[in-house]
Amino acid sequence: MTGPFTLIGVPIDSAGTPGGTERAPGALRSLGLGDVVADHDLGDLDVRIRAPARDPITGVVGLDDVCSTTREIRRAVSGAQARGDVPFLIGGCCAMVPGALAGVRDARGSAGLIHLDGHLDLYDEVSSPLGEAADMPVAVALGRGPKPWVETAGGPTVEPSAVWIIGYRDREQSRLDGMMMPEDLDPPITCLSTEEVLAIGPGEAAQRAIDSLGVSLGIWAHLDLDIVDPRLFFANDAPVDQGIDWDQLSALLRPLFESPALAGFSLGCYNPEKDRDDDNGRHIVHTFREVLDG
Numbered sequence: 001m002t003g004p005f006t007l008i009g010v011p012i013d014s015a016g017t018p019g020g021t022e023r024a025p026g027a028l029r030s031l032g033l034g035d036v037v038a039d040h041d042l043g044d045l046d047v048r049i050r051a052p053a054r055d056p057i058t059g060v061v062g063l064d065d066v067c068s069t070t071r072e073i074r075r076a077v078s079g080a081q082a083r084g085d086v087p088f089l090i091g092g093c094c095a096m097v098p099g100a101l102a103g104v105r106d107a108r109g110s111a112g113l114i115h116l117d118g119h120l121d122l123y124d125e126v127s128s129p130l131g132e133a134a135d136m137p138v139a140v141a142l143g144r145g146p147k148p149w150v151e152t153a154g155g156p157t158v159e160p161s162a163v164w165i166i167g168y169r170d171r172e173q174s175r176l177d178g179m180m181m182p183e184d185l186d187p188p189i190t191c192l193s194t195e196e197v198l199a200i201g202p203g204e205a206a207q208r209a210i211d212s213l214g215v216s217l218g219i220w221a222h223l224d225l226d227i228v229d230p231r232l233f234f235a236n237d238a239p240v241d242q243g244i245d246w247d248q249l250s251a252l253l254r255p256l257f258e259s260p261a262l263a264g265f266s267l268g269c270y271n272p273e274k275d276r277d278d279d280n281g282r283h284i285v286h287t288f289r290e291v292l293d294g
Contacts, residue, residue: 006085007034008076009044010092010266012069014133016052016062020237020271025090027272031281036289037088045072049095049133058146059125066133067152070099074153077103077264081218091268094121095133097222098140098149101157104218104263111263112162112217113141114209116252117224118240119170120182120191127178134238134268137222138163138189144180162217163189164209166252167197167227169240194227194243202244202252210259218263221256225269225284233283235275246283253291 009025025044028034034041047069051062060066073089077100080087087103089096094117104111115121115138123135125146139145142163143156150156165182168191175181182189190212197205213219226236229243244252256262267284275281 004039004085005037005088006080007038007041007088007090008080009090010047010069010073010096011044012047012049012092012095014049014061014066014093014095015237016049018050019273021091021093021269022048023272024092024270027281028090028270028284031278031285033090033285033288036285036292040085042076045076047072054131058148059128059131060133060146060149061131062133063146063148066095067149069095070102070149070152073099074102074106078106081107081263086262087264089264089266091266093134094137094222094224094268096266096268097137097220098153098157100220100264100266101141102153104220105157106154108218108263110217111158112213112219113138113158113164114206114213114219114221114256115163115165116167116222116227117165118167118226118243119224119238120165120168120174120179122180122182123174123177124180127180129177138165139180142185160185160189161187162213164212165189165191166205166209167192167194167244169194169242197244197252198248202248203255206252206255210255210261213261215261217261219259219261220264220266221262222266222268223253225267233280235271235280236269237271238269246287250287250290253287257291
């Protein structure tokens with residue numbers, strides 16, 4: 001099992017208003033996630049995204065805060081890597097990903113990404129309907145997003161050949177919005193829809209991604225919990241119909257946490273304000289306990 005894990009909270013919500021997913025790190029700690037996943041807890045980074053209007057030049061909500069958050073995550077992840085630790089980021093939203101990949105690249109020279117998400121996250125500042133940073137992290141990591149954000153991450157942080165997106169269900173809507181498609185890249189990034197994941201088997205899908213990327217890259221794995229069916233995971237600001245169940249999520253995660261190539265992990269998309277009786281939060285903690293206990 002990969003480790004030791006160092007817990008780092010990233011209390012952000014790319015909608016730019018107080019509350020929402022920025023409350024997730026505190027809520028999940030109170031439910032015991034830190035005791036399950038981490039040997040050390042560095043607390044929360046001093047970050048927030050608090051500017052609900054779209055930037056007049058780039059169209060990104062809270063751009064200055066998004067860039068500041070990216071710098072802080074990059075520093076924290078690089079520092080953890082230098083100490084030989086494996087950072088486990090509790091978000092927050094998936095706007096964490098470019099900073100995390102930048103930190104891995106700074107420490108190791110290269111990075112790969114396994115992105116477990118109900119969305120492709122390849123929007124840019126033009127195609128994103130809302131301008132929220134959570135629409136764009138994979139595009140930014142590839143150097144295709146808003147220029148100031150890409151520059152804050154030190155340029156592209158991952159090559160298209162080193163990206164796997166697993167569990168997406170938004171291709172048709174994102175195409176209608178004008179989002180860049182995976183096949184538009186050269187080489188195209190590898191994507192498995194929820195339907196394909198279930199046909200292959202979740203564990204096999206994750207293992208194929210790990211084997212493809214190999215051990216020379218430091219692999220960052222990001223989990224957006226909207227990969228889970230919204231009928232089961234309702235504490236969610238961006239639901240997409242269908243999805244996997246909690247047991248299938250455990251099967252998907254297990255090969256990642258068993259891989260020596262795992263350089264770090266981030267968890268996002270949990271809004272405790274929508275969680276009835278902490279039901280979803282308890283499922284999250286139980287899932288990681290099940291995965292890490294074998």
